[in-house]
Amino acid sequence: MATQATFLGSTLLSPKLDSSLRRSNRLKTRAQVDPSDKSVEIMRKFSEQYARKSGTYFCVDKGVTSVVIKGLADHKDSLGAPLCPCRHYDDKAAEVGQGFWNCPCVPMRERKECHCMLFLTPDNDFAGQEQTITLDEIKEATSKL
Amino acid sequence: MTSCATTPSTLPFSPLRRVSPFHPTRFLNSPFPRPSISRRGFSCHVAVSSDISSSVTSEEEAEAAAKIGKKVRVTVPLKVYHVMKIPDLDLCGLEGAIKQYVAIWKGKRITANLPFKVEFLIPVEGQDKPVKVLAHLREDEFEYVD
Numbered sequence: 001m002a003t004q005a006t007f008l009g010s011t012l013l014s015p016k017l018d019s020s021l022r023r024s025n026r027l028k029t030r031a032q033v034d035p036s037d038k039s040v041e042i043m044r045k046f047s048e049q050y051a052r053k054s055g056t057y058f059c060v061d062k063g064v065t066s067v068v069i070k071g072l073a074d075h076k077d078s079l080g081a082p083l084c085p086c087r088h089y090d091d092k093a094a095e096v097g098q099g100f101w102n103c104p105c106v107p108m109r110e111r112k113e114c115h116c117m118l119f120l121t122p123d124n125d126f127a128g129q130e131q132t133i134t135l136d137e138i139k140e141a142t143s144k145l
Numbered sequence: 146m147t148s149c150a151t152t153p154s155t156l157p158f159s160p161l162r163r164v165s166p167f168h169p170t171r172f173l174n175s176p177f178p179r180p181s182i183s184r185r186g187f188s189c190h191v192a193v194s195s196d197i198s199s200s201v202t203s204e205e206e207a208e209a210a211a212k213i214g215k216k217v218r219v220t221v222p223l224k225v226y227h228v229m230k231i232p233d234l235d236l237c238g239l240e241g242a243i244k245q246y247v248a249i250w251k252g253k254r255i256t257a258n259l260p261f262k263v264e265f266l267i268p269v270e271g272q273d274k275p276v277k278v279l280a281h282l283r284e285d286e287f288e289y290v291d
Contacts, residue, residue, distance in 0.1 A: 054226075091253055098250040100257040106281050107259060110225045 035073035037135075043072040043082060044135060047118060050104055051131040054112060056119035060128040066141035068118040069133070072103055086116040201249050209246035216242050217263060217287040223280075230269055230276050240290055241265035244279065259283055 047069055051057060058065045071085025081096045082103040089095050100106050107113040112121050120127035223236040241263040248260035259281035266275040 087256065089256055094250060094253040095255060098247065098255045098257070100247055100255060100259075100281075106257070110227045110259075110280055111223075112226055 035070060035077050039073035039076045040070060040138060041135060043069045043076065044133060044138060046082075046103075047072075048132050051119055054104075054108075054119060056112060056114070056121055056131075057127040058130050058133060059117050059120060059126050061126070062128075062133060062137050063141040064117050065133055066138040068116045069138055070142050071116075084116060201252055201254050206249055206252070209249050212243050212246060212261070214242060216240060216290040217261075217282075218290050219263075219282070219287050221286045223282075223286060225278070225280050227280075228276065228278050230272075231267065231278075234267070234278070236265065236278075236280060239265050239267065241278075241280075247281065257281070261287070263287070 047058075047065070068085060072082040075081065075083040075085060075092075079092055079096050081099075083089070083092060083096055084101040084103055084105050087101060089101075095101050104119075105114075107115075108119060112119070114120065117126060218240045219236045219238060221237060225234050225236060226232070228234050243261055244264045245262040246260055247262055248255050248257050261282045261284065263280055263282050265278040265280065267278055268275045
């Protein structure tokens with residue numbers, strides 16, 4: 001009954017009130033909270049260190065690297081482990097427990113295949129020359145999202 | 146009326162939406178005739194529970210268990226880099242045994258795309274004991290050896 005009333009009520013609203021309603025709806029559908037700076041810094045350092053260790057390089061477009069690092073940080077905050085941010089999962093907790101997709105994932109560890117394009121082998125067309133990325137670069141690249 | 150609570154489990158940064166597609170006010174300024182919305186409003190049922198999709202049937206578990214221990218041979222050129230003693234190892238033609246099927250874990254389905262964990266024993270020069278190598282393979286990268 002309450003929902004019925006709400007529905008009917010909203011159709012009788014004046015255009016002004018209706019637009020403010022839409023504005024508040026826009027706020028409600030905002031993307032989730034950003035990962036903590038600490039986690040981003042941890043994943044940034046991990047990415048640099050692992051790129052050096054594995055002999056891989058970051059993408060020519062550092063925006064790609066930044067988004068992936070942020071995604072890893074986000075999963076680290078929400079799930080406790082940096083699950084690969086570029087995949088879809090049915091049960092994230094189970095995936096974290098099993099560990100196949102915990103970064104560095106099995107395909108990366110064994111075959112140096114990173115479909116996120118975070119770690120690229122030198123022969124890859126999109127590989128840059130760098131194995132470093134600063135926090136400022138990450139913040140700048142992801143601020144436009 | 147069920148509320149539509151869909152939790153995106155893809156990339157964490159989904160694009161912003163102006164108006165939820167499920168909010169009735171979406172139709173107010175549309176030039177087209179409004180769809181007939183029932184007075185009860187919308188109801189959408191979303192499969193939020195992950196239990197149904199990720200739990201495995203006992204048949205699947207038995208099938209997976211049956212494969213463990215089987216001898217296999219790698220049929221495609223496959224370089225692995227995680228073996229310390231052999232930096233650049235090509236597994237093509239090597240024989241091993243399936244140790245584990247990782248796509249099932251504690252009765253739940255895992256989205257691993259290399260589900261077969263195979264153990265190889267590879268002889269190395271200057272060492273009596275062969276090196277034990279564990280590698281994850283896809284179904285189409287090996288064949289069963291009788």
